Amino acid sequence: xxxxxxxxxxxxxxxxxxxxxxxxxxxxxxxxxxxxxxxxxxxxxxxxxxxxxxxxxxxxxxxxxxxxxxxxxxxxxxxxxxxxxxxxxxxxxxxxxxxxxxxxxxxxxxxxxxxxxxxxxxxxxxxxxxxxxxxxxxxxxxxxxxxxxxxxxxxxxxxxxxxxxxxxxxxxxxxxxxxxxxxxxxxxxxxxxxxxxxxxxxxxxxxxxxxxxxxxxxxxxxxxxxxxxxxxxxxxxxxxxxxxxxxxxxxxxxxxxxxxxxxxxxxxxxxxxxxxxxxxxxxxxxxxxxxxxxxxxxxxxxxxxxxxxxxxxxxxxxxxxxxxxxxxxxxxxxxxxxxxxxxxx
Numbered sequence: 649x650x651x652x653x654x655x656x657x658x659x660x661x662x663x664x665x666x667x668x669x670x671x672x673x674x675x676x677x678x679x680x681x682x683x684x685x686x687x688x689x690x691x692x693x694x695x696x697x698x699x700x701x702x703x704x705x706x707x708x709x710x711x712x713x714x715x716x717x718x719x720x721x722x723x724x725x726x727x728x729x730x731x732x733x734x735x736x737x738x739x740x741x742x743x744x745x746x747x748x749x750x751x752x753x754x755x756x757x758x759x760x761x762x763x764x765x766x767x768x769x770x771x772x773x774x775x776x777x778x779x780x781x782x783x784x785x786x787x788x789x790x791x792x793x794x795x796x797x798x799x800x801x802x803x804x805x806x807x808x809x810x811x812x813x814x815x816x817x818x819x820x821x822x823x824x825x826x827x828x829x830x831x832x833x834x835x836x837x838x839x840x841x842x843x844x845x846x847x848x849x850x851x852x853x854x855x856x857x858x859x860x861x862x863x864x865x866x867x868x869x870x871x872x873x874x875x876x877x878x879x880x881x882x883x884x885x886x887x888x889x890x891x892x893x894x895x896x897x898x899x900x901x902x903x904x905x906x907x908x909x910x911x912x913x914x915x916x917x918x919x920x921x922x923x924x925x926x927x928x929x930x931x932x933x934x935x936x937x938x939x940x941x942x943x944x945x946x947x948x949x950x951x952x953x954x955x956x957x958x959x960x961x962x963x964x965x966x967x968x969x970x971x972x973x974x975x976x977x978x979x980x981x982x983x984x985x986x987x988x989x990x991x992x993x
Contacts, residue, residue, distance in 0.1 A: 650693045653729060655685065655777060663691040665723075670777055672738060672770060681739065683770075685778065686718055686732045694728025695873045696782040699866055700774075701733070703755050703787060703832055705740015705747070706851040710788025713862040716989060720867070728875045731778055737770070744852060746793065756828070758835035775835060784813065784873065785836050785843035786866055790858070791850050794948040797959075798910045798941075798973070799848035799861045805889070809842040815887055816872035817844060817865035820911075820976035821943055821961060821969070822889045844869070850947060854992045857980050864983075885976070888969040890961035895944075896937055897954050898923055904934070904949045908958060911977065912942045913970040920958050923951060938962055941969050 652659040656668040669682035699717065701710025714734040717723075723730065735741045737754045747753055752767035760771025779785060791797040801817050802825040803810040814822050825845070827834035836843040846865060848858030870876045898904070906921040908914060914936040923932045934957060944959030951957065963969040984991055 649691070650689065650729070653687055653689050655687060660687045660689045662689055664689055670773065672773065673766065683733065683738055683773070684735060686714075686734075688718070688723050688726055688730040688732070690726040690728050690875070692727040694726075694875055695784055696729040696731065697870065697873065697875065698731045698733065698778050698782045698785045699788065700736050700778070700785070700832070701788040702735045702737055702741050704753075704789065704792075704851070705735075705737040705743065705745050706793060707746070707788075707790040708741075708852060709790050709849045709855055709858050709862065710846075711735060711741075712854060712859050712992070713788055713866065716859070716863045717866055722876055725877060726870075726875055728873070729782075730870070730875070731782060733774070733778060736774055739766075739770075746851065753830075755832055756830035758830055758832050759838075771832075771835075774832075779832070779836050779841060780839060782841060784809075784869075785841055786817075786869060787832050787843060787845050788862060789845060789847050790855075791847065791944055793851040795944060795946050795956075796850040796855075796910065797847045798943040799846070799858055799976070800943055801865070801887070802845040802847060804837070807837070807842060810844060813842060813869050813872060814844055816868045817846070818868055818887055819846065819848075819861060819865055820887060820973045821941070822887045823893060823943075823961065824889065824891070856984060856991045856993070857977075859992070860980055860984050860987065861976075885972055885979075888963060888965075888972045890940075890943075890963055890969075893940075893943065893959060893961040894938060895956040896920060896934060896958040896960060897956050898934065898951045899953065900932055901952045901955075902930075902932065904946070904951045904957065906945065906949070906957075908936075908942050908945070910942055910945060911973045913940075913966060914942060914960065915939045934958070936960060939966055941966065941973060
């Protein structure tokens, strides 16, 4: 039997679950700002998994993923502990902003410190109260504002445990990505806590496919860790691993008319879109610099010279990767139709 889990001013005993508000800071109005945390403590000992969202305050798909995750009936059978934090950057979330009030990026401020900036203090709180007390983690993100991402998991493929969990998550694409300095993933890995980074959709918008795939992915990881009973149905199509990726940038500013979208297979030299001036007197074709799959793209058609427009992932076998992405789309559409959760449109 596991011991009660102490967090904030509460004890969450075995077989119990509770929502705790961790004090963060006082606003200039003397209003307290808190970080909401939900703990599900199993009756049997096992891994401790944190699932976090809105480290960037405008990335809201993960908030909905966690809401749906916590509604699942099979959490009554959990072994170990789930610590769900739907809104880490509460300041940015309230302001619909990626950043904190001082314009710092929380995901470049880890592991933080008790006496540093507001971002450093918030990072330190999250590390000390949540991350350092877990064995594994999943951090949920979207693309930055005015961009969107194909559902993907980013890890260091040299980390065998992270690779195992990324394959279990079963997003269509796995990206081998170095950790960013000051990121939550870097701080977690430095503490020997394997952590997946899930990227899907765009900021300030719900994306049903990204959300549905995210919920399923987190549950798959929990099953892989024996936190939940494993399903008898094997994974029919597994993630494909990108060997690298590259952004195609605007050679000059103008108005973009995109012809390529997420999941498209492209060859080197393919036209991805056309940038024009407002009068149509000058057209500049944006061409793929390599063959691969489009895993990210800009959404706003007003572009400046040098702006990143299309993110292309390279694969050893592009045809197999394209088939996997198409299979993912088909299966997600069918799964969403049969899901009891009403789709967000």
